[in-house]
Amino acid sequence: MHIQTTETISRQILTEAKGYLDVGxxxxxxxxxxxxxxCSYCYVRxxxxxxxxxxxxxxxLDIKINAAEIYRQQIVKLRAKGKxxxxxxxxxxxxxxxAERQAEITRSLLEAMLDHPPDYLQIQTRSxxxxxxxxxxxxLSAKCDLLVSMTIETxxxxxKRIFAPYAPGIGVRIQALRQLREYGIATQAALSPVLPFxxxxxxxLVEAAEHIWIDTLTIGDGAGGKRSQKLEMPxxxxxxxxxxxxxxxxxVRVRSYFSKHFPADKVRISRDEAFLKSETKx
Numbered sequence: 303m304h305i306q307t308t309e310t311i312s313r314q315i316l317t318e319a320k321g322y323l324d325v326g327x328x329x330x331x332x333x334x335x336x337x338x339x340x341c342s343y344c345y346v347r348x349x350x351x352x353x354x355x356x357x358x359x360x361x362x363l364d365i366k367i368n369a370a371e372i373y374r375q376q377i378v379k380l381r382a383k384g385k386x387x388x389x390x391x392x393x394x395x396x397x398x399x400x401a402e403r404q405a406e407i408t409r410s411l412l413e414a415m416l417d418h419p420p421d422y423l424q425i426q427t428r429s430x431x432x433x434x435x436x437x438x439x440x441x442l443s444a445k446c447d448l449l450v451s452m453t454i455e456t457x458x459x460x461x462k463r464i465f466a467p468y469a470p471g472i473g474v475r476i477q478a479l480r481q482l483r484e485y486g487i488a489t490q491a492a493l494s495p496v497l498p499f500x501x502x503x504x505x506x507l508v509e510a511a512e513h514i515w516i517d518t519l520t521i522g523d524g525a526g527g528k529r530s531q532k533l534e535m536p537x538x539x540x541x542x543x544x545x546x547x548x549x550x551x552x553x554v555r556v557r558s559y560f561s562k563h564f565p566a567d568k569v570r571i572s573r574d575e576a577f578l579k580s581e582t583k584x
Contacts, residue, residue, distance in 0.1 A: 306357060307401065310364045315411075316380075316389070323390050327424075330393040331406040333572060335364035337395045339428065341557040345523035346394045348532055363401055370410035377418045378511050384573070387420040390559050398429035412438045416578040419445040426492065428453035428469050430478035434483050443487055451490040451515060452479045456497040457506055464542060465497060478508040488512060494572070495519045496556050499543065500549045504563035514560050517572040518553050 319327040335351060338343070340360020346352055347359045355362065366372075380387055391397050397408040412435055415423065421445055424438075425432065432439075432450060442448055453477050456462060459472060476491075483489040491511035493499075495518050507514065519535050521525035530536075539548040553571045558571045 304361065305401075306362045308362075308364050310335070311328055311368050312366045312372055314376060316376045316387075317368065317370045318490065319388075319390065326388055326422075327390045328386055328388045329391050331391040331411070332393060332395045333366055333369050333391070333397050333411060334395045334399065335366070336360075336362045338363060338399045338401065339355070339396055339466065339469045341469060342538070343465055343519060343533060343535055345525070345529045345533075345550065348525075348529040350524075351394060357364065358408075363399075365401060365405050366407060367405075369407050370414040373411055373414050374418055377420070381544045388422040389420045390424050390426065392426060396427050396429060397425060398427040398431040399518050400432060402429075409435055409438070409504065413444060416445065416497055417444055422447040422449075424449045424451055424452045426453065428475060429467075430470055430474045432480050433478040436482060436487070439482070439487050440485055449488045449490055449513075450479070450482050451513075452476075452494045453492045453494050454479075454507070454510075455495060456499045458497075458499060458502040461499075464538070475509050476506060483512065484509060486560060490515050493517065493556065494549065495522055496552055498544050504560050508563060512568060514564055514569045515572065516553050516556050516560070516570065519548070520550060 316329040316331055319329055323330055336359070337346070338360060344359065352359050377387055391408075391411075398558065402408050416438070419442060423442070425448075427450075432452070439448065454472060454475050455466070457472055462469065462472060479489050479491065489511050490513040491507045492515040494515060496516060502527055519530035523529040536548055557569050557571055
């Protein structure tokens, strides 16, 4: 897939957290606009950032080349006001998509955070490239609460090819998460969204993830499932015989199943606001 890439200058990089992120996060941080992984279920497809674009989602990318500089400026101002800084990176892009190999925008942000650490940082990605920055992440974890959350929606490559054909393979994601955990970095596997998986899925994650985060197309698209419906996800599930995986209680059933393999307090649903608020206050 051809990606139209543009270098951009941003006026701000820390955006006040709202909506589903308003559970303890104070800011979201997106090093890029657009995402080359182009997952079919991605709710950002239904947001203004894409709907006012003439180019399809997955075929354009804006690289925020001054991200680290703006981060330093913003966090200094926030600290001067005594404000907490709990960051979710990223809410509308992947901070470790292919362009990051050369652009190193996310890496430059992590380096800036070594001098100006937030109180809490959650990195949300589906790319094994995050392991490249393991040493920086190790240093940063000594200065702030840090969690690397890897999106692993399923253990079935055939299912991944239907919903996210351009995303990295499942095996390399799990391997990268395991490497980070062995290095001493807190890790999480995010079933976001839950896609059909095999009974062996939890066992595959036991050594890689300390926490399991469960999200669905109904509760995780920021619009009560309406964005997922517009993206025709119910139809896609039906076409492949996955109807039983598109139910209002799927998150409850998945949590119950994973709790057989992980401590119950380590298996969370995206509605568990109280837990996240307690984590980000540490």
